[in-house]
Amino acid sequence: MTSSVRILGRLDPNFAWDGCRIYDRSDFRPGNDLPVDLRGAAASVEGGLSSVWRLLRDPLGINKLFWAEDAEGDILVAARPYLLVEAGRRFEEIRAIPSGSVVDLLPDRPSPEEHSLVPGSWFASPESPGMEVGAIAKRIRSTLDSYLSALATTFPQAEAFVCLSGGLDSTGIAALVREHFRNAVAVSFDLQRPDGRMSEDRQVAERLASDLDLPLLEADVTEDRLFDMLDTVLVEGIDWRDFNVHTGLVNAVLAQAIAGATTDGQTIVFTGDLANEFLADYEPEEYRGAIYYRLPRLEPTALRDSLVRGLDTSHREIGVFAAWNLPVVQPYAVAVDEYLTLGDPFLRSEGRKQRLCREIFQDLVPDYVFSRAKVRAQIGNQDTGGGVLAACVDQGIDSDWLRRRFAALHDVADPAALSSFIRAGRYSAAVPSFQDSENVVS
Helix, strand or coil: CCCCEEEEECCCCCCCCCCCCECCCHHHCCCCCCCCECCCCCCEEEEEEHHHHHEEEEECCCCCEEEEEEECCCCEEEEEHHHHHHCCCCCCHHEEEECCEEEEECCCCCCEEEEECCCCCCCCCCCCCCCCCHHHHHHHHHHHHHHHHHHHHHCCCCCCEEEECCCHHHHHHHHHHHCCCEEEEEEEEEEECCCCCCCHHHHHHHHHHCCCCCCEEEEEEEEEHHHHHHHHHHHHHCCCCCCHHHHHHHHHHHHHHHHHHHCCCCCCEEEECHHHCCCCCCCEEECCCCCCCCCCCCCCHHHHHHHHHHHHHCCHHHHHHHCCCEECCHCCCCHHHHHCCCCCCHCCCCCHHHHHHHHHHHHHHHHHHHCCCCCCCCCECCCCEEEEEHHHCCCCCHHHHHHHHHHHCCCCCCCCHHHHHHCEEECCCECCCCCCCCEECC
């Protein structure tokens, strides 16, 4: 009997772009040319003639794709590991399709045909002699505008919700989305506090929404309701590490508010995610004398490479919003090539993000956003109290607790086994075959 492929559940929506148009599902069928120019989110499983199957995952690994072999030799594929566990597969058997892979499964062949969509230049020397920051910024702006224009053409009636923290990354996206989509709404997260005070993020978001002429949807939550979302974030975010879980909790609150405000038409959620990875713009945080969100001690470009590769295991955006049936677009994803041309001298420079964003967004972003100190929603502000990080730590929901709970939700008896599922920021990956499923890649 010829083996086949079975898809469990739904795959995440594709918003991939070839530089001119949004890819259609039919573009990913077996026998078609390889989509070598693909940028943005994509995961696809398509069958063709003669029982040929093509599995595809975008170069950054934004969309997720997991598989396991069943007792009959069929390949089970799902966007979430828990679906494979529910189908009777042991969690330890589950592997991810490698980021940027196009895999053609051919019946009666000893091995699949595999191709990579990851450009060789991404993790090579990033120096670009003669390329000034201003020129790179212009290319980033042109890329973002072209992509958003293509999305607006493809989804002309879509209602756009933009997650707005008041920081540079989300403000820039909000300003551009407003230029391209007629129906745009800003959405702001806040954790309700006993004294009723709003966070600095909310104050800035209110001011920005007014200045950008966008309606503002307030997504507020109590700590108790926040913790009710933990299991959803762990399962849909496919991660137990504290930074991604805390970010996922913020997104869960945003998603719930958006889902309650949508109409029956097309909805697209936009976020400013990924720019921090592209610019290595992360710092550890301290709370009650302990350090959280530690990063490896690497040179700037090496750290950026590590963060970009680590997107393979981050589903804190698309995965969490999917629990509320909301499709997410991360526009910065399509400008990855331009961002990765920025080398060590730029990444070491003070105020690099402000300087680059001024060049990208010009006068679309108000001056007060550039002068604002970086504050994460999951951290909170000193003058208004802690955020999601503090709420979780104070309740004993630390890294060990999150690991144990993730293991329990996926029927993993020993949480230590999770160390082989995510290693060095990557999922344990393999290319499936109808004949041999042991081709495991570290």
